Amino acid sequence: MTSFEQHFEDKINNEVNIEPRDWMPDDYRKTNIRQISQHAHSEIVGMLPEGNWITRAPSLRRKAILLAKVQDEAGHGLYLYSAAETLGITRDEMIEQLHTGKAKYSSIFNYPTTSWADMGAIGWLVDGAAIMNQVALCRTSYGPYARAMVRICKEESFHQRQGFEILLSLVRGNATQKKMAQDALNRWWWPSLMMFGPNDDNSPHSAQSLHWRIKRFSNDELRQKFVDAATEQAKVLGLAIPDPALKWNEERGHYDFGEIDWEEFWNVVKGNGPCNKERLDTRRKAWEDGEWVREAAMAYVEKRKNRSQKAA
């Protein structure tokens, strides 16, 4: 081990954060770039399923809330892109990796939002699952990533609460509305559990990431925490979680739950989910349609620079 490596390991072991200009192993840099950029892409693509309902929100109140939430997700994407940039990758490179499919984003956003109740289920479950993950990441070892996470976590709790409140209104409504809420839960439950990734014994990068404190808890640990919390919350809504195997285990002090359909999981990861193509096409189109704006803004700056140089 070189002295650089030793110094790095010491910091990791003593819970000292790694900062952009510090020496770090290549793999640590690469793993962080991969994880942070994929996290950023998830925030950005994650705006699409909810953006779908902004114009059709059932009231002005709901519309303002949904708009604010989606705007927050844009902000989260921006915090994370700039955290990744401190590791030496450019914004354009990351966006290109998203558009070519080289970089992944969270598969949950490849499911369609077919009813208003989905806005409730997404806030409650999808943001809820994201929060489990993100709270743990507030203590991740790479400084800029940890700071972005702290900022994000402060904003996320409103996301989950507004979603839960949407479902609460629906279950207190008429029979059709209650059915809408149940239907949304049925469709979003399993994909939400998949958000935590493969089981620990099938998660190849996990051990190294845990050692480097890039990850603080394993996929299965976080998934269990989420199941325990969400099961209790579902009782308040009076909705049934679509898992016949879900049962309190006194001995473990946790809920047991059924096996995830891993075939579906890998299928969506590989690009064959219901909306993978639509999501990427939308992102690419937004990027291409915005190209003239990006160019015009720079051209305008250049022109003004030249003019003030001439005047001086």
Added chain:
Amino acid sequence: MTDEKKSTSEWPLWEVFIRSKAGLDHKHAGSLHAADAAMAIENARDTYTRRMEGVSIWVVESKYIHASNPDESGALFEPANDKIYRHPTFYDLPDEVKHM
């Protein structure tokens, strides 16, 4: 190389500093891309102050920030380590001495 062309077509990177309320220092909040300073301030408003986190924004293009080298932090900061006499607790005074 195409990469080079790409990164030069990016809007410049800016560092954002926010004063959270009157009387406090501006503190580094993060960074963002913008074509010029006016746009950087607008983008910083939308990105970093959506919940009244700020009353004043500074932006500076990242290329103008000069940072100390972490490899030299020993030479830079260690000399302060053995100068504990710069701290008030270094001085052992009798308890009768008040207001000091």
